[in-house]
Amino acid sequence: MYCSRRSGSVWSASVSGEKRRSWIQFSALLIQNANFRGFFSGKIYQGKLKQVCVPGINCYSCPGAVGACPIGSLQTFLASRPVKLPYYVLGFLILFGTILGRAVCGFLCPFGFIQELIHRIPLPKKKIGAFPGDKALRKLKYGVLLVLVIFLPLVMDYTPAFCKYLCPAGTLEGGVPLVLLQGGKLNFPIGSLFYTKLAILILLIVLSLFLFRPFCKYLCPLGAIYSLFNRVSLYRMRPEAEKCTHCGACAAVCPMQVDPSVSPNHVECIRCGKCTAACPAGALHLGFSAKNKKEQFPPV
Amino acid sequence: MKEENGLGKKNSVLTLLLLLAGAGLLFAGLLTGQERDVLLKAVRVCLECIGVG
Incomplete structure (x- = not known):
């Protein structure tokens, strides 16, 4: 049913919605990396803006970065001695999470956007959606948050x-450009740690060709934090129960393998809006609202 | 289907509390000068982040 509906106005709405989201993602990437001179000089921005945390994963050692990565900043406090409670960073995270939830992932995260761009490269073989073990692997990001971001920096x-042993964004945005631009001027030798992290990055790039946002789905600790806010965030999905026909069109197009007709504010939903555009009945709406309309879907 | 999909009364209160908590924590961080700690870390090349530290 939904295949035949993906024509005419529904398809156009989907395309224009996707375009709009891509432009927002591209703008967010540029704004968060607006120190363009850094990409030529190999020097990072050192102005006062860097005391502000950005909403997504964007390494502060990227030559273009003008803000601070919230996950890097969080670890800075937890790894300092004596340990400092990170009020400031938690304040940013709670505010971003409560206002936007995982819309941060779908609209504002530069590393998420990069993975999406890679995923758009056409392949002769079909892209992979859900696979056995996918659901269990999704829980891995909570482990990464607890162990690499919180526990290990504390001990x-x-x-x-997380930055040292895993973060592929740090390697892509900070490590590779700085090594290429500064080369021998770096005071530290490039060793096995750099090559291990480079291998992780390459693996994720290859996986991104087949899977939609593998880092976001399975490893991102920031996505794990924002996912906890998805059910209470101000920017959210508002389904209209009486309009839903349970045709399955929304679940079929979801790149995160969520079924919005069952769980419209699921922890994995990054608010990409593909389901709202695909719904032939116009039963799904994304936006800011505190209204509690009749939003429960009726039983199938 | 029992799942509450909308921002119900309970969730609205929780959202409001979270907004207040977020703003409060941010303010507490500013009062204790934590923005300077973030700045000091962010303006230097993080060797761990780039994989040489």
């Missing part, structure tokens, strides 16, 4: 474990 002095 290992001055070690931001």
Whole structure:
């Protein structure tokens, strides 16, 4: 049913919605990396704006970065001695989460956008949606948050474990450009840690060709934090129960494998809006609203 | 289907509390000068982040 509906106005709405989201993602990437000179000089921005946390994963060692990565900043406090409670960073995270939830992932995260761009590269073989073990792997990001972002920095002095051992955004946005631009001027030798992180980055790039946002789905600790806010965030999905025909069109197009007709504000929903455009009955709406209309879907 | 999909009364209160908590924590962070700690970390190349530290 939904295949035949993906023509005419529904398809146009989907395309224009996707275009609009891509432009917002591109603008967010540019704004968060507006120190363009850094990409030529190999020097990072050192102005006062860097005391402000950005909403998504964007390494503050990227030559273009003009803000601070919230996950890096969080670890800075937890890994300092004596340990400091990170009120400031938690304040940013709670505000971003409560206002936008995982819309941050869908609209504002530069590393999420990069993965999406890679995923758009056409392949001769079909892209992979859900697979056995997918659901269990999604829980891995909560483990990454608890172990690499919180536990290890608390027990290992001055070690931001997530940044050091895993973060592919740091390698792509900070490590690779700085090594290329500064080369021998770096005071530290490039060793096995750099090559291990580079291998993780390459693996994720290859996976992104087949899977939609593999880092966001399985590993991102920031996505894990924002997912906890999805059910209470101001920017949210508002379904109209009486309009839903349970045709399955929304679930079929969801790149995060969520069924919005069952759980419109699911923890995995990044608010990309593909389902709202695909719904032939116009039963799904994304936006800011505190209204509690008749929003429960009737039983199938 | 029992799941509450809308921003119900309970969730509205929780959202409001979270907004207040977020703003309060941010303010507490500013009062204790934590923005300077973030700035000091962010303006130096993070060797761990780039994989050489």
